[in-house]
Amino acid sequence: MTDPGSDHTDVTDELARELDRAHVFHSWSAQAQTSSLVIASGRGCRVWDHAGVEYLDFSSQLVNVNIGHQHPAVVSAIREQAELLTTVAPATVNLARGEAAKRIVARAPEGFRRVFFTNGGADANENAIRLARLTTGRDKILSTYRSYHGNTGAAIVSTGDWRRVPNEFARGHVHFFGPYLYRSEFWARSQEEECERALQHLRRVIESEGPQTIAAVLLETVPGTAGVLVPPPGYLAGVRELCDRHGILLILDEVMAGFGRTGRWFAFDGYEVRPDLITFAKGVNSGYVPAGGVIIDEPIAAGF
Ligand SMILES: Cc1ncc(COP(=O)(O)O)c(C=O)c1O
Known part of the structure; x- marks a missing residue:
């Protein structure tokens, strides 16, 4: 496969790096130590820099390019829509948005x-x-320590990892340990033990926080950034049961694991x-244009 950007020979990686160093502020980074990898073009699972050096994109950027770079059907749909209409106000009706929601x-x-x-x-989690x-x-949202839910107000405070700590400005968040046998918090020796003890731990956190104060448990179906932590059989069903017992809602964050990443439309389809x-x-x-959302169960939508 050849580099689709190879005719842009007047542009160099060094120019891209210079502009980046001078003017771009990167997320979650000590700014002097950001990556110097230049990506100029892509196709499928390959990307190229300006010199035509080819890389296999094993991480699909930030685990988001599920169908590969520059899929022609999506690129042409974006082009068609951009020529017709590029923005609408939220309160208006638009056929493309309705079609997308239906699908x-x-x-x-x-x-x-x-x-x-x-x-x-x-902002979907928000x-x-x-x-x-x-x-x-x-008020309260329960989520796990080994999690990432995004970089905005409540999403970063729901996040369990250390990026939360200097950004903890939203209230009403409580964290607990999810199952992870390899570094078990529960001294478990098997998936069964890990599952049972993690559920017992969550039950105790709910009881200790006061179930009547808890709005939702927010979980990545398969925690991604924390290390692709596949939940043991029975864990998610057990969390659902605890939620039902106390009138707590269950939010599954499928931002990373959804849309085919585990081989199913949603990761929870496997549980x-x-x-x-x-x-x-x-x-x-696949992140071609910024888009996300919340899919809402009808009894919740009906309340609005
Ligand atoms: C599970 C999960 N939730 C939320 C987010 C935040 O998504 P975004 O970067 O589109 O705001 C991410 C991003 O990596 C994620 O992996």
């Missing part, structure tokens, strides 16, 4: 009929949290669990 809910479990569209994953709080009239709210972004359009 997305067709992949969700029975009963999910509506999508609230956002610009990406963080809005799922607001929907859960408004629906339950409760016996039905969430109340599903957040998505990344793979929904």
